[in-house]
Amino acid sequence: MNFLTIEEPAPPLETAYPVWSGRHAFWALGFRPFYVLAALLAASAVPAWLARYFGWLTVLPNITLGWHMHEMVFGFAIAVVVGFLFTAGRAWTGLWTPRGLHLAALALLWIAGRAAMLTAPPPLAAAVDMLFLPLAAWSMFRVLQRAGNKRNMFLVGLLALLTAANGVFHAAALGWIPLSEIAPIHAGILLVVQIEAVIGGRVIPMFTDNAAGGPKAVVRPRGDRVALGLLAAASASWIFGVPGAVTAALALAAAAASARRLAGWKPLRSVPIPLLWILHLSYAWIPAGFVLLALAALGMGAASTAFHALAVGSMAGLIVGMMTRTTLGHTGRKLVAGKAETAMYLLIQAGAAARVAAGIAPPSWREAALMLSGSCWSLAFVLFLLVYTPYLWRRRLDGKEG
Numbered sequence: 001m002n003f004l005t006i007e008e009p010a011p012p013l014e015t016a017y018p019v020w021s022g023r024h025a026f027w028a029l030g031f032r033p034f035y036v037l038a039a040l041l042a043a044s045a046v047p048a049w050l051a052r053y054f055g056w057l058t059v060l061p062n063i064t065l066g067w068h069m070h071e072m073v074f075g076f077a078i079a080v081v082v083g084f085l086f087t088a089g090r091a092w093t094g095l096w097t098p099r100g101l102h103l104a105a106l107a108l109l110w111i112a113g114r115a116a117m118l119t120a121p122p123p124l125a126a127a128v129d130m131l132f133l134p135l136a137a138w139s140m141f142r143v144l145q146r147a148g149n150k151r152n153m154f155l156v157g158l159l160a161l162l163t164a165a166n167g168v169f170h171a172a173a174l175g176w177i178p179l180s181e182i183a184p185i186h187a188g189i190l191l192v193v194q195i196e197a198v199i200g201g202r203v204i205p206m207f208t209d210n211a212a213g214g215p216k217a218v219v220r221p222r223g224d225r226v227a228l229g230l231l232a233a234a235s236a237s238w239i240f241g242v243p244g245a246v247t248a249a250l251a252l253a254a255a256a257a258s259a260r261r262l263a264g265w266k267p268l269r270s271v272p273i274p275l276l277w278i279l280h281l282s283y284a285w286i287p288a289g290f291v292l293l294a295l296a297a298l299g300m301g302a303a304s305t306a307f308h309a310l311a312v313g314s315m316a317g318l319i320v321g322m323m324t325r326t327t328l329g330h331t332g333r334k335l336v337a338g339k340a341e342t343a344m345y346l347l348i349q350a351g352a353a354a355r356v357a358a359g360i361a362p363p364s365w366r367e368a369a370l371m372l373s374g375s376c377w378s379l380a381f382v383l384f385l386l387v388y389t390p391y392l393w394r395r396r397l398d399g400k401e402g
Contacts, residue, residue, distance in 0.1 A: 022101035025395040029402045030086025030097055031330060032392045033107040035323050036385065038079035041114060042316075043381035045071050050374045054367070062118055062125070066173055066181050072311065073188040074129070074166045075114055080319045081195060082106075082136045085155060087326060089140055090402065093147035098139050106136055126170035133163045155195065162191050183239065186303070189311050190235035193286060196318050197231055197258070204279045205265040207325075211273055211335075218264035227257035234290060244297040251294035255287040262287070274337035275325055278345040282317025285309055285352065292356075305359030312377065313352035320348050320380060324388070331391045332398035340387045344380045351376030 017023040026032050049068040051057035086097040098106055109132045116128035137159035144153050169184040171177045201224050205217035234250035236242075262283055270276035292306035324341050328334065337345075351373045358369035396402060 020104075022104055026393055027100050027103045028395075029090060029099060029330065030103060031083045031323075031326055033103065034079045034083025034086075034110070035327060036389055036392055037107060037110060038076050038083070038319075039323075039381045039384045039388075041071065041076050041079070043378050043385060045076070046374045046377050050370065053370075060118060062120075066169075067117060069182065069185040070166075070169060071114070071117060073185055073192070074133070074162070074169070075110075075117070077188075077192050077311075077315060077319070078133060078162065079110060080323065081159075081192065082133075082140075084199075084322060084326065085140055085159075086136075087330060087402075089143050089152075092152055093143055093149050095143050095147055097143050102139070106132065106139070109135065122170075122174055126174065130163075130167060130170065133159065133166060137163065155198075158191055158195055162188055165191065186307060187235075187239045189307055189315065190239065192315055193289075193310055194228070194231060194235065196283075196314060197228055197286065200279070200283050200318065201228075201261065204283060207279065208265055208267075208270055208276055211276060212266075212269035214269040215266055217266055220261075220264060223257070223261060223264075227254070227261045230254035230257050231286075231290070234293070238293060238297065244299065247297040248294040251290045251297060255290035255294070258290065259284075259287040274342045274345055275321070275335060278317060278321035278337075278349075281345075281349060282314055282321055285313030285317060289314060302359050305356055308355045308359065309352065312355050312373070313349070316377070317345075317348050317352065320344050320384065323384065327388050327391055330396070330402055331394075332396040332400065333391070340383055344383050347376045347380035347383070351380065 019026055045068070048057065048060070048063055049065075052060075052063045057063065086103075089095075089097045113129040113132050116125040120128065137156055140159065141153075141156045144150075144156065165184040165187040168177070168179065168187075169181050172179040172181040172184065201219075205219050209216050230250060231254045234247065234254040237247040237250050262280065265280065267277075267280035267284075270280045289306055289310035292301060292309050293303070295301040296303040296306050324337065324344065325335065328336075354369045354373035354376065358366050358373060361369055
């Protein structure tokens with residue numbers, strides 16, 4: 001007998017209840033708390049790191065390059081990924097992903113990890129930080145398992161790999177293994193890019209066809225599999241230190257396949273629609289980032305430049321694009337980007353361009369480019385918080401759950 005879709009009806013979540021009760025609308029679905037928390041971290045952590053980098057901040061000794069890299073990947077990006085997957089998982093399966101007090105507990109655990117990474121001794125910080133991602137992945141696994149949703153189960157595998165990368169980071173930072181802590185950060189970024197490539201391939205052409213005129217997107221399933229496989233192969237080659245010529249060849253092939261994939265989606269149709277062009281433009285940073293990665297593998301550029309192209313241009317660009325889109329849709333609002341959303345998108349893209357420029361421009365320009373990049377980044381997420389926190393705090397306008 002199939003009991004997969006039989007659930008007790010959950011009571012509606014209202015803003016009239018106190019937020020600590022678990023019945024407040026803020027805990028209705030995963031995107032609500034995790035988008036706010038991710039934006040808070042993004043808006044504050046980059047200025048804190050730049051202040052330390054320029055010598056303006058002398059307290060909080062845990063703010064190091066390792067902290068900056070870790071928090072951007074395993075704090076900020078992971079919060080958005082988990083919030084998005086919990087929200088998408090509800091739509092994919094018809095079953096409730098964590099909500100109410102369960103969701104609140106996971107959010108508090110994420111906050112505890114951020115506080116520990118900022119203030120606690122490294123061993124304690126590692127122990128606290130390592131708790132969140134496995135528990136979030138397990139929650140997602142249980143929902144997909146109950147629904148028999150095998151199509152999306154690979155995402156749980158990617159969350160498990162991200163958990164492993166986080167563990168390797170802490171082991172390296174604590175000196176338990178002879179490995180640079182940069183290596184697992186690179187692995188984490190590349191794993192998130194893989195998630196972007198999979199989810200982006202599903203939704204970007206569909207969103208574009210639904211909202212834009214002109215010729216329909218050309219989706220080539222076999223070409224998609226080749227592009228995803230080349231991204232994975234190039235990523236693995238970089239992570240495991242395969243000779244530079246091989247890594248460069250795989251990265252260039254991955255860039256070409258990803259660019260061909262994007263071209264098939266007819267991105268020029270998106271130009272008049274900010275909710276669409278932010279997705280296409282951000283996705284375009286994936287082939288650009290892998291070209292830069294190929295150059296770095298050949299000793300012709302800094303790996304940091306390539307990874308910032310992927311992390312700021314692609315990862316943060318798609319994150320802001322999807323955070324605004326999913327918030328509008330899942331709070332019962334029209335899928336229309338106004339001046340605030342357009343400003344966020346432009347700021348993120350300007351920040352990405354400035355950060356890449358900081359890696360390739362003359363040294364005399366580096367500090368100014370870093371300041372410009374950090375300012376654009378932080379302003380984008382401050383703007384998100386100002387505009388979207390009220391949306392995420394209140395019930396859906398249409399009265400539906402979620």
